[in-house]
Amino acid sequence: MSLPSSSSYRPDIDGLRGVAVMMVVLFHADFGFNGGYTGVDLFFVISGYLITGLLFKELDRGGIDLVSFWERRLRRIAPALLVMLLVTVGAGYFLLMPDAFSSLGESVIAQALFCANLYFWKDSGYFSSASEEKPLLHLWSLAVEEQFYVILPIVLILGHAWLKRRRGMSTTRRTLVRGLAWLWGVSFVASVVCVYRDANTAFYWLPPRAWELLTGSVLAGLPQTWLPRTKRIRHWIGSLSFVMIFVAGLAYEDETPFPGLAALLPCLGAAGLIWAHAPGENVPQGDRSWTWRLFTWRPLVGIGLISYSLYLWHWPLLALAHYLNVSKEGLAVGVRAALVVAAMLLAWASWKWVETPFRKKGLITSRRMVFGLGLGSIMTSLMIGVWLVRGQGLPERIPESALNYARGRDDRDLTASWTGLEAAQKGEFPQFGAEGRPVRLMLWGDSHARSLMPVLDRLCEENQVAGEMAIYSATSPTFGFYRRSRHGLNERTELLAEAVLARLKQTQASHVILAAYWMECSGKDSVRFENALVQTVQRLKEAGPQVWVVLDVPTQPYDVPKALALGGLWPSDAVAMSTSMEEYHVANKVMQSLIPRLKTAGAHVVEPMELLTGAKGRSRVEHGGHSLYIDSHHLSVTGALFLKPLFEPLFK
The missing domain is CATH 3.40.50.1110 (SGNH hydrolase)
Known part of the structure; x- marks a missing residue:
């Protein structure tokens, strides 16, 4: 019997989700947590654990129902994602210059094709737009999970069928877990090697990232006899895991080679907490560690419940705000705080009126309607993306003088x-x-x-x-x-x-x-x-x-073509703010x-x-109505x- 992952509700996992999403949000909003991006790695471990646990349960009942599995994934992912995409594109119509709007269309297409991670991998580099100004950049991690969701159940189905014929049911589960552990090792080695040879590939591609999801997968397959049996051991494992997560969140920086070896710390921390908190036959409810009490704290669990929507909404708000900002100081503390609050309100609304009704089959009851919704979401995204790309970002929205500056990119x-x-x-x-x-x-x-x-x-x-x-x-x-x-x-x-x-x-x-x-x-x-x-x-x-x-x-303290172009739409003097x-x-x-x-x-x-x-001892940024820069430097x-x-x- 494997370690239970879905037979009963685990509020501590929602609490861990809450920690993960807040690490990401605070990092993106520049409120500490220099290594807050490791919150994504916590999500990977959690996702691998829960999804694999559900698939193992289905195998125990006779086999995996792929159609039912993907129906649940669609109910979970598609509705909230589609709403966020439509709102973001609508905001972009009024706020983004043609190049940025066309780029947004490309990312919408990539998302619809489940390859946003590959798009942003290819789009990354010195001559791409600043990463904090790409409204859909955060969807790279969702694409990695989607690709994993497609591959993992097929691997388990094929492996289970082959092992059942050769060895019988008694050793099938154990062998499957060993196989997942072997895949974990291959992926981890690839990540370690790749992070030093091609860090972008290591960051965005599934193969060097798969071991993080497989960490949760292997954990889901461990037998109950492997559970820590005493309160003292649980306390030590939970405490050490807590420290690992927060050391990574606070000590890591943008320059930390990542994922590779550095990703072990948050991933093992997440796995350790899930393991230490897992219910077992010899673990009474009252015999819980301090980390269990922390991660089941109701406000933290509440954030965990809306974590998916919060992850979806926080980044477009921050990215669009960064795009519109041309001041030297960046976004003010009050603005960033207001955006975080707005993201949480939007996330709550999305969870209550979009996520929950669809997941609980309150709006769409039949499987045919669910797959129709999924196909409709994909086609809608593709049509919108193609419209923006073929229309070159719809430049007719923008005055010609502003377009001349924008073409500087x-x-x-x-x-x-x-x-x-x-x-x-x-x-x-x-x-x-x-x-x-x-x-x-x-x-x-x-x-x-x-x-x-x-x-x-x-x-x-x-x-x-x-x-x-x-x-x-x-x-x-x-x-x-x-x-x-x-x-x-x-x-x-x-x-x-x-x-x-x-x-x-x-x-x-x-x-x-x-x-x-x-x-x-x-x-x-x-x-x-x-x-x-x-x-x-x-x-x-x-x-x-x-x-x-x-x-x-x-x-310069801003993206020059964009700042000059935005100055043609509403009051701002990029020339007066250029470097002295x-x-x-x-x-x-x-x-x-x-x-x-x-x-x-x-x-x-x-x-x-x-x-x-130029004038007043400040550097020139434009000449004859044209930008002298393609970005800030x-x-x-x-x-x-x-x-x-x-x-x-x-x-x-």
Whole structure:
């Protein structure tokens, strides 16, 4: 007999849901809990435990009814989700610029096809919209669960049938649990490896995430004899699990490699609490630990009951508010608090008038109607998404002057490509400038280097020379140092650096330009970064070329195209809030202090701020009705060409 998961109501699990959703909400609303995103991992464990427990019960009764299983999933997920989608799209019609509205349509389509996680995986990166401004970003986790719900019952049905024929019923359950444990191990190893090789894939894809759901699945299959039998043991397990969850929630940060090994802490914490609180034959109701009393506290259980709707509603409210905000300070505390309260009120209304009636068959009684609702939800979402995408975000809603600014997001050089590491090691680097002419220039850096491509390409064409680029996102152009980032090469930065040096010696290029998001490169070890950059200049000088170091362009406190465009709809002056000269020097103090050492090492220092300083000592963000940026810190093609006088000396 397995550990009971659904034979009776478990208020402690609703309490755990309440903790999980509040961790996520408080994290997103910036009210502490730097690692509050681990609340999603708690949900994964809970979901795996409850769903697998129900499926095991059906197996015990003779077999899994897939149609009934998916009917329950549809009743649980579809109605509240559809209402949230319709309201979010309706709000987007009045609030979002065409690019953001079209992107919202794409995410609606992805959600309808159960692959929102893959869409946001593909959409993530330096040149995508800020993650906090994507109203449906939170649906990635729902897609992971949906994919798991499709695969798990089929695996159990096939495994159960095969084992029943070969071994008989006596060992089937135990073998199935062992099989799930084996899958857990494979998925966990994949997660650990993937988080260091491709963190985005590890975060969004099901295979590196499946072990978190399978943690609950394996727990649901454990026999009752494995339950902790004494109050003392339950207290210790519950207490330790509680600490594990809150250490992860409070100590983890955005930069923590995740999921991988780091996800063990919250997942085992959730599993430990479920295990310690599980009812058993020798565990009387009064013999409960302090964690049981905490997680069955009625207000916390109440939040757990509305946790699904709260998760659905909190993020669109915050994302739309972030999208509309162009102030330097971000959303005020009062605004964020009001949004959290609004989300809870909407969640309660959704739970009472949408979730509950559908789950209890108060509105739709027949199975045919349920599947009709599911199909209707999918078709409605697809039609809305296609309408927004094919209509390119319905630009006719927006004045032309605002559209010109909004188009700044797409004003980028699409021909500039990332440099593949393997290709670079073979001496193959993407070229620009005059085709077939000698290579006289190497551009080495990250996405900030890539944003300079339009001006360098034009100057190379005018001077009939060619250039090559060694560009990889979030990867500093340095020897002996790397910037840790989900998007970068990380430990493999040195491999690219050595390939660049070898190529420079081979081509005997006259110039090498180093450009990067320097203020992010140094991270928490500025001294090591400074020494590495100086040594990099020295090594490049020894190889022969002139070395040019391009300082950062001013980072603005808002998304520039969006802020300029919104200024055309209602009062806001993005130009007056752009970065001042003083703010620029403070933000870039590491590179500013490093200039003398760079010059001593033989580098020419290029300072874009000279040309980008406008009226009243503030940086320029627009020119001739067009944005100079594609976001807050990458230049647009218009912005790059604005810097042409800075780079003309390279060609003289």
